[in-house]
Amino acid sequence: MTQTPPSASNPDVRTDDRREVQILMASYQGARYIQEQLNSIATQAYPHWRLFVSDDGSQDDTRRLIANFADTHGHRRIHLIDGPRQGATQNFLHLIRMAPRDRMLAFCDQDDVWHPEKIERAVSKLARISGPAHYAARTTITDENLEPVAQSRHFSRPLTFRNALVQACMAGNTSVFNPAAAALLKAGVEAASSADIQSHDWWAYQLTSGAGAKIIHDHHPVLLYRQHGMAEMGRNDTTSAMAKRLGQLFAGDFGKWVAANHTALNASRTLLTEDNRRILDLTIAALRCKGPVAAQRLYHLGLYRQTRAGTAALMAATATGRLRQPFSASRRSR
Structure with missing residues (x-):
């Protein structure tokens, strides 16, 4: 199942529905853990979401599990596309490029497990902001079996462009962007891809803070951040x-x-x-x-x-x- 994602020219997408959150998941060889993440998305308290999965050429059961998930929850809601096969960062940039406009965007890792209120908390906080806003949150760090180990760091200093230039603090796996901030990402994505940036979430923090967006960091953990040998990034709190x-x-x-x-x-x-x-x-x-x-x-x-x-x-x-x-x-x- 490889689909063309909805776009502004696709009548299947209502361009006035700015409440909808577009969940962007980059997948690769994720069959061992991805089902638990998919299940946690399906049980979100916030009902207005669509899932876009860009798969980077998985040879395991990842694509089959996503296809089964779409069979259960609807092919109008679950979209599987082919990734660029240039690593996780380029895959996320590809998702930003392909996502519909005028919607909230949320990054999603294939091996975490979201708490049911994850999207709801983000949307609630973003709804208070009139201009561009970028939300992220703490996580509960777990072992590969989802046994809690610790909570991620709480940042005490302001989250500003002067910080973003030299440190990545807005965790991608928790990040949600209101439509105005999502438009910033779309406007800058080609430059980020051409520059071959190392980290999509660091770049997103730099671009949104640099553009004057409201940066929100929630002290409340919103997901289980699984640590395992194949994880792209490891914990940074020890x-x-x-x-x-x-x-x-x-x-x-x-x-x-x-x-x-x-x-x-x-x-x-x-x-x-x-x-x-x-x-x-x-x-x-x-x-x-x-x-x-x-x-x-x-x-x-x-x-x-x-x-x-x-x-x-x-x-x-x-x-x-x-x-x-x-x-x-x-x-x-x-």
Whole structure:
């Protein structure tokens, strides 16, 4: 079952129904866990949803399970499409590109289990906002058998563009976007895909905060976040996990991820507020400088991570040249 997703030109979709949440799930070899996630979507207290699954060429029973789910819950509500087969991030970007316009969007991982009120909480909080808004929440971290281990971190510092430029805090598996924020993602998705960004949820946090959207982080856990050997991302709340992530600041890959993000943001700079365009330009200019000068400039710009240790590690990595970008990698878009 491979379907063409509904679009603005498809009469099957009512363009005035902005209450509907489009759930975007990227799947690949997910047969072991995906049925539990599908079941949790089916039992959501909020009834106005559609599910779009982009499968990246699974060879196990993933597609069959999705097809069976569609047989049970309706092919007008469940849509299976072919993914680009370029990894999870590109698969999510593909889903953003293909999703209908003027709807709320929700990212969805194939191996979690949503609490019944997951969508309802997000919609309730987003409904209070008149402009673009991006919602995310805490999760209950579990082992592979869904036995609770801990709750994910609660962020105490403001969630702003100055934070988003250097840290991913809005978990993709909990993220929901109102129609205005979803329109921002659609407007920026081609630039993100071309820049080959590392993380769709980090980019989404950067773009929405940079565009002046309201950023909402719910302290209430909304899903079971399953940890297992095949998971794309692992937990980040333990001392060892946080130490590992801080260590990534000193690895060459982190600088490449930052450069790709800046390239994507630069190409979508008209979506950003005037002040945040200025912050982006100054950040790019700083990271073209030698390490100590770059660190000093980032410090004066007020870029920060959520902990003092994280911010100190960021500045130290910058001072040693780990985040330095060549001019060609971050040249301002014309």
